[in-house]
Amino acid sequence: MTMETISWHDFEKVDIRVGTIMEASPFPEARNPAYKLKIDFGPDVGIKKSSAQITDLYQAEDLIGRQILGVVNFPPKQIGPFMSECLVTGFYDKNGAVVLAGTDRKVENGARLG
Numbered sequence: 248m249t250m251e252t253i254s255w256h257d258f259e260k261v262d263i264r265v266g267t268i269m270e271a272s273p274f275p276e277a278r279n280p281a282y283k284l285k286i287d288f289g290p291d292v293g294i295k296k297s298s299a300q301i302t303d304l305y306q307a308e309d310l311i312g313r314q315i316l317g318v319v320n321f322p323p324k325q326i327g328p329f330m331s332e333c334l335v336t337g338f339y340d341k342n343g344a345v346v347l348a349g350t351d352r353k354v355e356n357g358a359r360l361g
Contacts, residue, residue, distance in 0.1 A: 262320035263336070263360035264288045265350060266295070271307040274298055276327040282307055283329055289357020292319050295332040303344035316348040316360060 270285040280302040287294050297317065301310075318334040325331075337345040 259361065260320075261318060263316055264292055264319050265314055265354050265356060265358045265360075266292075266317050266319075266333075267356050268310045268313050268315060269294065271310040273307060274327075274329065276329070278327070281326075282310070284310070284335065286315065286317060286333065286335070287356050288317065288319055288333075289355060291357050295319060296330065297333045297335050298326045298329055298331045299335040299345075301335070301337065301345045301347060303342075304340075304346060313347070314349050314353060314356075316350075 266286040266288040268284055269287050271282045274281040274283045277298060277300075279300050281298050281300045282302060282305075284297045284299055285294055286297060295317070316336045318336065319332075321334055323330050323332050336348040338348065340346050
């Protein structure tokens with residue numbers, strides 16, 4: 248599948264930042280199995296909440312302290328009784344499970360991809 252070509256200006260509109268997961272808890276009200284996450288994106292962005300369908304490969308307690316990449320400039324989205332404020336990024340493996348996108352070394356929360 249070939250995607251549409253975008254300009255650098257288009258890419259700059261997507262604000263992808265590094266954040267550290269501070270809290271992870273089950274989200275039983277979600278339509279598909281998910282966790283509710285609280286993520287620290289540093290002083291400029293702050294703490295944001297997200298719903299993430301990552302239960303296939305991750306236990307909630309193992310997510311605490313993990314750095315992830317998240318899109319922080321989408322509008323909030325109501326997911327059942329929960330307001331998701333950012334999009335946690337990842338890749339689907341061959342079985343359809345989400346593998347989180349992150350860094351291979353610790354960086355400062357709020358660092359921007361670009």
